[in-house]
Amino acid sequence: MSNEAKPNAGPYADIAPALNDYTRQILFGQVWERTELPKRDRSLITVAALVSLYRINELPFHMKYALQNGVTKEELTELITHLAFYAGWPTANTAIAIARNVFAESP
Numbered sequence: 001m002s003n004e005a006k007p008n009a010g011p012y013a014d015i016a017p018a019l020n021d022y023t024r025q026i027l028f029g030q031v032w033e034r035t036e037l038p039k040r041d042r043s044l045i046t047v048a049a050l051v052s053l054y055r056i057n058e059l060p061f062h063m064k065y066a067l068q069n070g071v072t073k074e075e076l077t078e079l080i081t082h083l084a085f086y087a088g089w090p091t092a093n094t095a096i097a098i099a100r101n102v103f104a105e106s107p
Helices: 017-031 039-052 059-068 073-087 089-105
Strands: none
Touching: 039 059, 039 073, 039 089, 059 073, 059 089, 073 089
């Protein structure tokens, strides 16, 4: 049996195949593909929730995804600045550090 992951297998395929399938098929398949909100808006909402809830593990992926979905770097930093007053200064401080790293990797 090979230890290599299948192409596009997802981050959980090796240890939690069911979670991997739910993530790919339901979350990014059904939920993110709903037409009631554009992906750009879903990205803004998701990043705002992750910043507010201090979900720093998921934040880099979703910031990159937001950029792919048409959210600008300026909009992401404004989102974080706005949330500093609602989610807390330390939360915003951490989110800015993550954004700095994401932006350095992005074109």
